[in-house]
Amino acid sequence: MKISIIGCGYVGTVTGVCFASFGHDIVFYDIDEKKLDLLARGESPIYEPSLEDLIQKNRQRLVTTSDLTAAVRDTDITFICVGTPSRDDGSIDLTYILSAGATIGKALRETPDFHPVIVKSTVFPGSTEGPIRSALEEASGKQAFVDFGLGSNPEFLREGNAVHDFCVPDRIVLGAGDARTMRALGDLYASFACPKIETSIRTAEMIKYTSNAFLATKISFANEIGNLAKKLGIDAEEVFAGVGLDNRIGPAFFRTGIGFGGSCFPKDVRALIAGAGDHHETLQILHAALRVNEDQPLKLVQLLQAHIPDLKGRRIGILGLAFKPDTDDIRESRAIPVIRALLDAGAVVVAYDPLAMESFSKIFPEIEYAPSAQAVLTADAVLITTEWEEFERLNYSGTTVIDGRRIAAASKTADIYEGVCW
Template sequence: MKISIVGCGYVGTVTGVCFADFGHDIIFYDIDGKKLDLLARGEAPIYEPSLDGLIRKNREHLVTTPDLTAAVRDTDITFVCVGTPSRQDGSIDLAYILSAGATIGEGLQEMPGFHSIIVKSTVFPGSTEGPVRSVIEQESGKQAFVDFGLGSNPEFLREGNAVRDFCEPDRIVLGTGDTRTARMLGNLYASFTCPKIETSIRTAEMIKYASNAFLATKISFANEIGNLAKKLGIDSEEVFAGVGLDSRIGPAFFRTGIGFGGSCFPKDVRALIAGAGGHGEDLHVLHAALRVNEDQPLRLFRLIQARIPDLKGRRIGILGLAFKPDTDDVRESRAIPIVRALLDAGADIIAYDPLAMENFAALFPQIDYAPSARAVLSADAVLITTEWEEFEHLDYSGATVIDGRRIAAASRTAEIYEGVCW
């Protein structure tokens, strides 16, 4: 099948490259010419383990273009994988997806046959069949589902594990509004053996939001119980080892610490809350999940403040800047509020991350960045904010460590050690 991919971020690049590995021909489009240049040279425009090798392996199936209308005309199906950032009130901003939809609509004007447009971007239920459909129809001059079809195929990709998640998914959700698009998506995913949910577009959109909202809530629940367990002298890890054995609950996402970040969970929970508010529903549980998550990293700050009441001029080390290991992404990183609080208190900061220092420096150019993790350990105290495997191989002897991610090596070897929930 010939597939056009709109947007070469995490979702678009991984989707296109993995489809190419299944033998499909891919045309990439992005408004950022640098991303297209990298892909044309056989390099990934994002950091994701194993992706560069997969691009090199499938270069004959991968082309790039700065002309989206031509890409639409030359392919059978288009996947829209652009960002849907948050507005000030938490609702999603559809500007990028509507801009892409308008250009796709222009490309449909010269289409000789049927074309399917599939939204992989995370959008509030009703967006694809509402504003996205309207802008495509307006620019194409055609009626919906006559010469083109719409669908929702949400992604469930974890940064750092996205290639495997695409190739070996837990489930595939196929939301469609017409039989031809349903057939096309069915054929595209025919070789996948995981459960496939064939449903309406709105339901597919809601499955994505509900999935992320539940996982975010599970993390906040674990942290809230972990905060109490710490005060009671109970190890939260043992608690959730027992809780997770219940088949109705499961063990995933019960790792207590300083909360969730990244490009999905915070944004999607806020968007679901804002969207629900527009329909007269107040999602109390999700409001609480966000409040817990916003306070959790500040608990780490309060622990260091309890040990060093006057932080002015004190050298504080930060280990980990990415929102999670195996990525250079710092969006909503839990290190951000911690660094802000330390700077407000007058601390001097030295930080290290294997991949994310350049991105973090764009936010905080005033702090020092270390050449190695070991160089951070000479600080007056060290805060661990990302659970990189590298940090498990350090000797923390002589260091004061306040740990937000449960690094076992630190608990064994640090001179003074305390965990945020343990």
């Protein structure tokens, strides 16, 4: 099948390259010429382990274009993978996806055959059949579900594991409003052996939001229990090892620490809350999950101040700036509120991350960036905010460590060690 991918960010690049590895021909489109140039040279516009190797192996199946009309006209199916950022009130901004929809609609005028348009971007339930459908129909002069297809195929990609998650998924969700689009999606994913859910477009959209909201809530719940367990002299890891063996609950995402960040969980929970508000529903559990997550990283600073009450002029090290290991993504990184609190207290901050220092320096140009993790250990105290594997190889002797990510080497070798929930 020949597939056009609209948007070469995280989701679009991974989706297109992985589809190519399954034998499909891909046409990438993006308004950012730099991303297209990188892909054309066989390089990845994003950091993701093993993705660039996959690009090199499938270069003959990957084409780039700055002509969106041609991308749609010359392919069998189109995936919309553009960003849906948050507005100030937490709701999603559909500006990019509606702009893409209008241009795709113009291309559909020149497409005589039935052409499915699949939304892979994360949108609130009703968005695809509402404003996105309207943009496509108005620009094309055609009717969705009759003259062209419309569907939803949400992604469940973890940064740092995205290639594996695409190629070996635990489930695939296919939402369509007509039989031809569902058949096209079924054919596209025919070789995948995992469970496949065929459902309505709105249900597919809701599955995505509900999955992320539940996982985010599970993390906040674990942290609330972990905060109490620490005060009771209990290690929360042992608690959740026991709780997770209940097959009604499961062990995943019960790792206590300083909370969740990234491009998905915070944004999607806020969007679900905002969208529910438009329908006069208050999602109280999700409001609480966000409050816990906002407070949790600041517990690092509170624990630090139990050892160093006055932080003014003290040199405090930060290990980890990315929101999680194996990515350079700093969106909603838990290091951000920690560093802000340290600076507000007058501390001098020195930080290290294997991948994220360049992008982080755009937010905090005033802090010092160390050449290595070892160099951070000369600070008066060290806070660990991302669980990079290399931090397990450090010797923390002579150091005061406040750990937000449970680095075993720190707990064994630091002179003074405290974990957030242990």
